[in-house]
Amino acid sequence: MNIEFNRPYSKLFKTKNRNIYEFSINDDNIDHVTVDSFGDEWQAFHGFEEKEIQNLGDEYFDIVTQEMLNKSTTVLEVGCGSGRFLKYLINKAGFIVGVDPSHAVFASDNLLGKAENVMLVKASANDLPFENESFDFVYSIGVLHHIPDTYKAMKACVDKVKKGGYFFTYLYYNLDNRGFLFRSIFNASATLRKGVSKLPGKPKRLVCDILAIGLYMPFVGLSRLLKSIGIKESIRKKIPLHGYENKSFYIIRNDSLDRFGTPLEQRFTMKEIREMMEKAGLEDIIFSNNIPYWHAVGKKK
Numbered sequence: 077m078n079i080e081f082n083r084p085y086s087k088l089f090k091t092k093n094r095n096i097y098e099f100s101i102n103d104d105n106i107d108h109v110t111v112d113s114f115g116d117e118w119q120a121f122h123g124f125e126e127k128e129i130q131n132l133g134d135e136y137f138d139i140v141t142q143e144m145l146n147k148s149t150t151v152l153e154v155g156c157g158s159g160r161f162l163k164y165l166i167n168k169a170g171f172i173v174g175v176d177p178s179h180a181v182f183a184s185d186n187l188l189g190k191a192e193n194v195m196l197v198k199a200s201a202n203d204l205p206f207e208n209e210s211f212d213f214v215y216s217i218g219v220l221h222h223i224p225d226t227y228k229a230m231k232a233c234v235d236k237v238k239k240g241g242y243f244f245t246y247l248y249y250n251l252d253n254r255g256f257l258f259r260s261i262f263n264a265s266a267t268l269r270k271g272v273s274k275l276p277g278k279p280k281r282l283v284c285d286i287l288a289i290g291l292y293m294p295f296v297g298l299s300r301l302l303k304s305i306g307i308k309e310s311i312r313k314k315i316p317l318h319g320y321e322n323k324s325f326y327i328i329r330n331d332s333l334d335r336f337g338t339p340l341e342q343r344f345t346m347k348e349i350r351e352m353m354e355k356a357g358l359e360d361i362i363f364s365n366n367i368p369y370w371h372a373v374g375k376k377k
C-alpha cells in the first residue's frame with residue numbers, strides 16, 4: 077500500500093530494517109521536555125515479550141471490531157513510542173504508519189524488525205505529513221494527554237481519518253468512576269510526580285524503579301493475593317493499580333517511569349473525552365467499561 081507524504085522529509089535514516097523519515101517539527105502544540113523524556117524512556121524500555129504485547133493489545137483494542145480494522149485497513153498510530161502497539165497490529169492491519177516526534181522511533185524500528193507493512197516517521201501530532209482523510213483507522217494511545225492542547229491534537233489526528241473510518245484513543249481518566257479513598261491516594265501520587273519528573277534521566281529511572289517496588293508492588297501483591305484466594309474481580313477492581321495484577325514487573329517499571337517521570341500530563345472525564353471526540357467530527361462513540369480508563373473509539377462523520 078502506498079501512503080504519500082504531503083511535503084518533503086528533512087532527513088532520512090536507513091536502519092538495517094527500513095527507512096525512517098524525519099520531518100522538521102513546525103508545531104507549537106508540543107511539550108519538548110516531555111518528548112525528550114519519552115525518547116529516553118523508550119530507549120530504556122523496548123524489550124517487550126510477544127505474549128505481553130498480545131495481552132496488552134487485547135486489553136486496549138477490546139472495543140475495536142473486524143469491521144473497523146482488518147487486513148485491508150490503512151492505519152496511523154500517533155505517538156507510537158516503543159512500537160508495541162504497531163507490533164500488536166502488524167498481522168491484523170493492511171499497512172501501518174507509526175509516528176513519534178522522539179527518538180523512540182528507533183526503538184520501534186528495533187521491536188518491529190523486518191516487518192514490511194510498517195513505515196516509521198519522526199513527526200508530531202499537529203504537523204502530520206499526510207493529506208487529510210488518508211487513513212481508514214487512526215489511533216493514539218496514552219499520548220494526547222501529554223500534549224498541551226489535547227483537543228487540538230485530537231482534531232489533527234481525526235482530520236487524517238477517511239470519512240466512515242475510525243479514530244481510537246486512550247486518555248488518562250480523571251478518576252471520575254472512583255471513590256474518595258482512591259482519589260486521595262492518587263492525588264498524593266500526583267504531588268510526587270511533580271518532583272520526580274524534574275530529575276535528570278538516570279536518577280529519575282532509579283526513583284521510578286523504587287516507586288515500582290515500594291508503591292506499585294504492595295497494591296499489585298494485594299490484588300494477586302486476593303485473586304489466589306478466590307476473591308471476585310468486582311471486589312479486586314476497587315484496589316488501586318489492580319490493572320497491573322496480570323502485568324510483568326517490566327511493564328510495571330515502565331509504567332512507573334511513564335506515570336512519575338513525565339513532566340506534562342492531563343486527565344479527562346468520560347464526558348470530556350466524548351465531547352472532544354464529537355467536536356473533532358466523530359459519531360457512534362463507544363467507551364470500553366474495562367481498564368485502562370478511558371479508551372474509546374468513534375466513527376468519522
Ligand SMILES: C[S@@+](CC[C@H](N)C(=O)[O-])C[C@H]1O[C@@H](n2cnc3c(N)ncnc32)[C@H](O)[C@@H]1O
Pocket residue numbers: 105106107110111114115118154155156157158159160161175176177178180199200201202216217218219222223334
Ligand atoms: C506514553 S507514550 C505512549 C507510546 C505508545 N503509544 C504506547 O502506548 O506504547 C507517549 C508518546 O507520545 C509521544 N508524543 C509526545 N508528544 C507528542 C506529540 N506532540 N505528537 C506525537 N507524539 C507525541 C512521545 O514521544 C511518546 O512516545
